[in-house]
Amino acid sequence: MAIIQMNTTSNSKNMTTTAGKVITCKAAVAWGPGQPLAIEEIQVDIPQKMEVRIKILFTSICHTDLGAWQGKNEAQRVYPRIFGHEASGVVESVGEGVEDMKAGDHVVPIFNGECGDCVFCKSKTSNLCKKFRVDPFKSVMANDGRTRFWTKQGEPIYHFLNTSTFSEYTVIDSACVVKVDHDAPLKTMTLLSCGVSTGLGAAWNTADVQPGSSVAVFGLGAVGLAVVEGARSRGASRIIGVDINSEKLSRGEAMGVTDVINPLELNKPVHEEIRGISEGGVDFSFECAGNLDVLREAFLSSHEGWGLTVLLGIHQTPKTLPLHPMELFDGRRIIGSVFGDFKGKSQLPEFAKQCMHGTVKLNDFITHELPFSEINQAFQLLMDGKSLRCILHL
Template sequence: MGSMSDESTNNGLSVPGETRGKVINCKAAVVYGPEEPLVIEEVQVAPPQKMEVRIKILYTSICHTDLSAWIGENENQRVYPRILGHEAAGIVESVGEGVVDMKEGDHVIPIFNGECGDCVYCKSEKTNLCGKYRVNPMKSVMDIDGKPRFSTPDGKPIYHFLSTSTFSEYTVLDSACVVKIDSKAPLKKMSLLSCGVSTGVGAVWNTANVHSGASVAIFGLGAVGLAAAAGAKSRGATRIIGVDINKDKFIKGKAMGMTEFINPKDLNRPVHEEIKELTDGGVHYTFECSGNLDVLREAFLSTHDGWGLTVILGIHPTPRMLPIHPMELFDGRKIVGSVFGDFKGKTQLPHFAEECMRGVVNLDEFITHELPFSKINEAFQLLIDGKSLRCVLQL
């Protein structure tokens, strides 16, 4: 795991073709049980099979979804041993039979919400889901043979996560879950587009289609919420209200374009009452990024009746249902969920990457820490303690 330049052309790869078709021995962070420390150890990574791609991961970061999986919040996802991780960027090492849109040496981003390009969903302009490769947190093996591509040196299986498993020096993905980007794009920054930034900005641009002059309230100021703020600023929103119980997030929020902040702990009334008074009846759009149903209700009620729209971005693992009475929808407020910011990964993400390179969204603001891959447990703790937005790990 030596030092590598982010702008290097070969980024530490072997001579092209040297490892093609062979099992690769490399380091990976393996989790063996809920909340157990990740173990950096040697694993074997099999060659890609039909319509699969093996990539060398150069940068990866930790998202709250990784944290939830590590904690084991959903019992149905407790598959071990497993390699987590889904935000990353790297280089194509080799491709399997049938892959024609990528080749060895291409710069790529893994995505958890794939796009095959051929199914009825992919051909529809109304959704970014794919009939076969949409986000599936239960999936832990590859489709073609029902087996993982990871194993221990003695041949025992190690399972996949979110179709990506980026906490490894090498990983194998379905080609539908790999996006080729401009080779000039700085991979360290591009790694953020695998999940959080794309999810937040896309929810503003694609799902809500926020208009110039709009008022917006964002509940939960992690990376996704701050990305939503950056997206709203780029669209010309005039009021961007951040809501969070961690006052330290307000400093970063201001840099992202937020104009006002509300800490629910400082209020003696519900947040939605405060927002309605501040905005003459409520904001045009709210974005719920906390994964808390009580917060979701506050976000919903904070929109203006007649035209308000609430977009759900937070992951809600509990079995509780929506805290909204059906008749409340007759006041003209709407509520909708957004997966991966409604970006179609393979067809739309390359253009978004180009826009980020031009500075439409400042990706530098999201990288609060950088560590070597060997310190991945420290990176997890930074996220748990609320001290980091994204800690980028260099492999």
């Protein structure tokens, strides 16, 4: 894989000439559900009050981008639009009132923001934010309800997940931008925007996996394998990986999975198999597939009396939980986790430092690297189940 070195001195000089001006740059624009993304020249407005304009250097594709691009939820079909929410880059300029960042700072965007002032942000038990929490239906800026992207003909282009990183430059609310150490490798920091933070945080923060715990992970994509990494680093004694893709099962074993299960090779329900090999069920199960049938298997795989199921998969359908209320009287619990229960701006910088020191093996999640112009190929790799994270170089 080709490694691109970033010249921060050159970038800083270029940014001093663009501050306060509309920038013309390239972006991958979605014109309709399932249509190939078009690399277009667009206009990026100056950042307004409490906004940050970022030069994106690396971005990657998550299944949330894939599902939105495919138009699986009709309410999200707002076009033209710039998708993308996993990225890293350099601050080009800041709007009025932004005091915690300046031009030249290294940053990662986050889809689940933190204003620091609302009742949610002040709570020690939630990582949501009243104004900047994740919202897949939001398509404009919070400041004035307008977009910061335009076609060269003056047509508005809409935002996605508070971030819109499939663009050489993007404007983001400062509550959704995290400053990281200047020495942090931005290519791997990209993974902290979503997948790795979500999965690993679910193991560390939501479940609080302890040494000797037993864990089952349903779905071994990037998020599922991040759960595996989190459980491994916490000293889990048994990590069961469940997937129908044999390549993902092999990858899981390489990253710390102790037992693999392919449901297609069983002649009984998965939960019965897991209960049989884990003395009645696992302490923690994680549903990372976004499938209700899988969710039920994950729930029933946890141990009676104390088992906890953490829901991470994105469920597009309006169907409700496949559980009978009385099943909750067996002592099993179920909970959802957003962004791994990390408070983005206040906790992610420390997590980034831990990653720099090798606590988490981020490079294992990068399976492909491509130039930004080949973004449609990167989407195809994800659809085919061949990639965990494909890093796009801008």
